[in-house]
Each structure stands twice: as structure tokens, then as C-alpha cells.
Amino acid sequence: MSQDAQRRASDLLEGVPVPMLAVDGKARTIGANRAAVALFGGGDLLNRPFVTILRHPAVVAAVDWVLEPDRHPAPTPDPSLPVPTDGVAILNAVIVADGRDIAAEITVARLPSPLGRGATIAVLDRxxxxxxxxxxxxxxxxxxxxxxxxxxxxxxxxxxxxxxxxxxxxxxxxxxxxxxxxxxxxxxxxxxxxxxxxxxxEERRRPSAQVDLPLLLRGVLATMDNAARAAGITVETDGLAGSQRVPGDPDQLVQVFQNLIENALKYGASGGYLGVSLRRIDHEPLLRGPAWAVEIRDRGEGIEGMHLPRLTERFYRVDTHRSRAQGGTGLGLAIVKHIVNRHRGRLRIDSTRGKGSTFTVILPESASRG
Ligand SMILES: Nc1ncnc2c1ncn2[C@@H]1O[C@H](COP(=O)(O)OP(=O)(O)OP(=O)(O)O)[C@@H](O)[C@H]1O
Ligand SMILES: [Mg+2]
Missing domain, CATH: 1.10.287.130 (Signal transduction histidine kinase, dimerisation/phosphotransfer (DHp) domain)
Known part of the structure; x- marks a missing residue:
């Protein structure tokens, strides 16, 4: 194929947002768009037998058929995929690229005729x-x-x-x-x-209201006071006096702190202690600006490190039986995480087995950052 045709083939592929290769009549690569280079790596994708790039028998068979339909059997259509037009093959294949297994939908079609005999191969990462x-x-x-x-x-x-x-x-x-x-x-x-x-x-929509954070925390604590007393828990607070406004959805933030304090009372009761503190951070690196940190601490049994990354997953509990027995749904921390995300804040969980847990909610001070 001429240099000119090769360039035209490459131009054509560049307009496609998924990884796409073009091969000539001998199944040698004559085109690869940027997405294909990113996926298959290396700048040397051109002028190579196609099979050295994508070594998958079904894909190779489909390319053979598109190039020479009279000499190769047509691939069996997959009923779960769109019905291909004449001379086009669509198949599902798990390919290895980019150092991982990729479940891909692959479309092989004839190259537009002015470009000569050949085929295009598009790889949709599913x-x-x-x-x-x-x-x-x-x-x-x-x-x-x-x-x-x-x-x-x-x-x-x-x-x-x-x-x-x-x-x-x-x-x-x-x-x-x-x-x-x-x-x-x-x-x-x-x-x-x-x-x-x-x-x-509404996670993508930032809250538009303003919330007085210390006031809100005092309110939540007041509603939990009886429960704490009944469980024989000493409540210690710090920084909750006065007033400080931050952007936030009042109902949702109440839900966040209710959840976290309820957890501390439920799972941290053995420590007999609940600490709730509020402090300002002049520059929170992750939020790139000033922020407010609410810390909820208990001295209860703590959580084993292996559970921490999964704790905010829906229905994840360390001890399912116990959570259920206490009326828990396992959704509390998932709700907390999504609300904090909506506020462009952060949730941090630190815990040591046998010593207790600290849940920290960090909220940006102003709406313009994060
Ligand atoms: N302060 C804590 N100390 C020890 N374990 C905790 C603490 N907070 C949460 N956990 C563990 O994390 C799990 C998930 O908490 P989450 O709040 O999501 O669900 P839940 O409390 O079981 O149910 P729900 O909040 O819906 O009542 C809990 O089941 C518990 O095992
Ligand atoms: Mg809970």
C-alpha cells in the first residue's frame, strides 16, 4: 500500500474514540490511532503482522474472513451482540493488553474501498x-x-x-x-x-445552603445524649462552642454525624468514651484550601486493618450477625461516604484493633475549592 493510502487510513482512524487498527490485504498493520497505541503500547504498531499485536484466535479468524470471505468460514454471530451488517464481524473476546485482561467487544470491518483491500479492527473496552x-x-x-x-x-x-x-x-x-x-x-x-x-x-450537585457546623454538631449530640448515658459512656467535646458556617446540606450532614456517633456508641461502647471535636485546617492538601475537620473517636474494640478499605461498601459489616442483632443495615457508612463526596469532602478512618477508632470528616470551608 502506498504511503499516501497509509496516511489516509491513519487519519480516518484518528477520528474514532476507541482503539482502532487497520490492516492491509495480508493482515499487516497499516494504521493505528492514538487510543490503539495507548492500549497496545509501543510506537511500532505499524508494518507488523496483525497477529503479533492481537493474538486471539477468534479475532484473527474474523480478520481472515473479512479479508477473504470466500476462503474462510464466516464467524458465528453472537446473539448478545448487535447484528452486524454485511461483511462485518462483531465478537466478544477477552484480550490481553496493557498488562491486563480486557473484556472487549471487537468489530472487524472492510476498509473503505478507496483505501484498497484491508480491514479495520475496533476494540471497545467493556x-x-x-x-x-x-x-x-x-x-x-x-x-x-x-x-x-x-x-x-x-x-x-x-x-x-x-x-x-x-x-x-x-x-x-x-x-x-x-x-x-x-x-x-x-x-x-x-x-x-x-x-x-x-x-x-444528586452527588454531582454541590449543596447550595450554608450550615453552622458547631451548632449542628451540638444538636446531633443532644439527640444522642440519652443513648450515651444509658450505655455509660463519657462524652468529651472540643471546639464545638461558637458558630462557624460552611457550605453544606443540613439534613445530610446531620445524617453523617448521627451515623458516625451512633456507630461509636454501638461498636465502641466497651471503651466507655466518645470524643467529638471540631478544628480548622488552614490548608488541607487534598482539598487545596482551608477546611474543617470533625473527629469522632471511641476507645472500643477497633477494626482490623483488612476491613478498613471495604467498610464504606454497601452492606459491608465486620460482624454481620452482630450488626443485624443491633438493628443495623450495613448502609450507614455507605451513605456517609456519598454525602461527604457530594460535599467535596473526605472521610478518613483510622482504627486499631483493641484500642478504638477515629472517623474524621473533612469539609471544605468555602464552595470555590476542592
Ligand atoms: N466505631 C466503630 N468501631 C468498630 N466498628 C465499627 C465502627 N463503626 C463501624 N464499624 C463497623 O463497620 C460496619 C459498617 O458500619 P455501617 O454504619 O455502615 O453499618 P451498620 O452500623 O452495621 O448499620 P447501620 O449504620 O445501617 O445501622 C459495622 O457493621 C461495624 O462492623
Ligand atoms: Mg452504622
Whole structure:
């Protein structure tokens, strides 16, 4: 192929946003766009047998067929993929490139005829889409499981109340109590799910209101005071006097601190201590500006390091049984994380097994940064 045609082939590919290669009639590369160079690496993608770049039997077979349809069998169409037009092959393949396995949708088509005999190969990386799909499936499975557990219990008790316990007043009261508790749990789960989806939906929209942070924290602490006292926990505060305004959504920030303080009271109770402090950071490097840090500390059992990175995942708990027994849904920290993200802030978790945990929420002081 002439230099000129090669240049025209490359120009054509450059306008395509996915990695794309062009080969001549002998399946040697004559074009590669920037995305292809980034994916397959090296500036020496040209003038090479195609198979040295993408060594996947099904892809090679598809290229052979597009180049010489009379001499090679047509690939079997994949029903999960769009129906290709005449002379085009579309296939799913897991290819190795960029040092990783990539689940890709690959389209092989004839080169436009003015450019001579040849083919184009476009590689659509579907790994992220597949991952998102998998996460969605996991989420639906988790939600179903979390709802099914209390539902199964309730159905069991209804049957017992209809049958064996029909005339047993004492059993009836006890069962009704349990059913009430299970129903409350389902209710909480559904509220948390709605809350999570609402926060996620507006995560890109920054809060437009202003919040008096110390005032808000004093308010949340006041509502938890009884619970702390009942659990025999000493509450220590620092920096909560006075008034300081930051951009924020008041309801959502209440939810954040309620969640974190409730966790400290629930899981850190054995330490008998809860510390809540607020301080200003002149320059928070991650937020590139002044910020306010709210620290919630307990001296309870702490969390093993291996759990920390996953703690904010939906439904992740260190001890599922215990969290459930205490009425937890495992969504608290996921909600916290999304709200903090929406505020362009940061959530930091430090914890030492046996010593206690510190959850720090860092919020930008003004809306113009971060
Ligand atoms: N202060 C803490 N000390 C020890 N473990 C904690 C602490 N805070 C959270 N955890 C662990 O992290 C897990 C996840 O917390 P998260 O708030 O997301 O869910 P939950 O408290 O179980 O349920 P929910 O918040 O919906 O009531 C908890 O189950 C617990 O194992
Ligand atoms: Mg919680």
C-alpha cells in the first residue's frame, strides 16, 4: 500500500474514540490511532503482522474472513451482540493488553474501498461496564437477601399464630413483639436504601445552603445524649462552642454525624468514651484550601486493618450477625461516604484493633475549592 493510502487510513482512524487498527490485504498493520497505541503500547504498531499485536484466535479468524470471505468460514454471530451488517464481524473476546485482561467487544470491518483491500479492527473496552453490571447484580442480590431474612421470620410467625399458638395469649404477645421488630428493620432498610439512592442521584450537585457546623454538631449530640448515658459512656467535646458556617446540606450532614456517633456508641461502647471535636485546617492538601475537620473517636474494640478499605461498601459489616442483632443495615457508612463526596469532602478512618477508632470528616470551608 502506498504511503499516501497509509496516511489516509491513519487519519480516518484518528477520528474514532476507541482503539482502532487497520490492516492491509495480508493482515499487516497499516494504521493505528492514538487510543490503539495507548492500549497496545509501543510506537511500532505499524508494518507488523496483525497477529503479533492481537493474538486471539477468534479475532484473527474474523480478520481472515473479512479479508477473504470466500476462503474462510464466516464467524458465528453472537446473539448478545448487535447484528452486524454485511461483511462485518462483531465478537466478544477477552484480550490481553496493557498488562491486563480486557473484556472487549471487537468489530472487524472492510476498509473503505478507496483505501484498497484491508480491514479495520475496533476494540471497545467493556470491562468497566461489565464491572458495573456485576456490582448492580451483587447489590440486587444483597438487597433481596436483607429483605428476605426478616420477611421469612415474619411469615413463620404468622403461620404459628394461625396454627399452634392460636389460643396461647403469651406466645402471641411475644411473637407480635418479634414481628414488630422485624417489620421495623425492613422499614429502616427501605428508608436507608431510598436515602442512599437520593444522595447518589444528586452527588454531582454541590449543596447550595450554608450550615453552622458547631451548632449542628451540638444538636446531633443532644439527640444522642440519652443513648450515651444509658450505655455509660463519657462524652468529651472540643471546639464545638461558637458558630462557624460552611457550605453544606443540613439534613445530610446531620445524617453523617448521627451515623458516625451512633456507630461509636454501638461498636465502641466497651471503651466507655466518645470524643467529638471540631478544628480548622488552614490548608488541607487534598482539598487545596482551608477546611474543617470533625473527629469522632471511641476507645472500643477497633477494626482490623483488612476491613478498613471495604467498610464504606454497601452492606459491608465486620460482624454481620452482630450488626443485624443491633438493628443495623450495613448502609450507614455507605451513605456517609456519598454525602461527604457530594460535599467535596473526605472521610478518613483510622482504627486499631483493641484500642478504638477515629472517623474524621473533612469539609471544605468555602464552595470555590476542592
Ligand atoms: N466505631 C466503630 N468501631 C468498630 N466498628 C465499627 C465502627 N463503626 C463501624 N464499624 C463497623 O463497620 C460496619 C459498617 O458500619 P455501617 O454504619 O455502615 O453499618 P451498620 O452500623 O452495621 O448499620 P447501620 O449504620 O445501617 O445501622 C459495622 O457493621 C461495624 O462492623
Ligand atoms: Mg452504622
Amino acid at each position: 470491562s468497566e461496564t461489565e464491572e458495573a453490571e456485576q456490582m448492580r447484580r451483587d447489590f440486587v442480590a444483597n438487597v433481596s437477601h436483607e429483605l428476605k431474612t426478616p420477611l421469612t421470620a415474619m411469615i413463620g410467625f404468622i403461620e404459628t399464630l394461625r396454627g399452634p399458638a392460636r389460643d396461647d395469649a403469651k406466645a402471641r404477645d411475644r411473637f407480635l413483639d418479634i414481628m414488630e421488630r422485624e417489620a421495623a428493620r425492613m422499614n429502616r432498610l427501605v428508608s436507608d436504601l431510598l436515602s442512599l439512592s437520593r444522595v447518589q442521584a
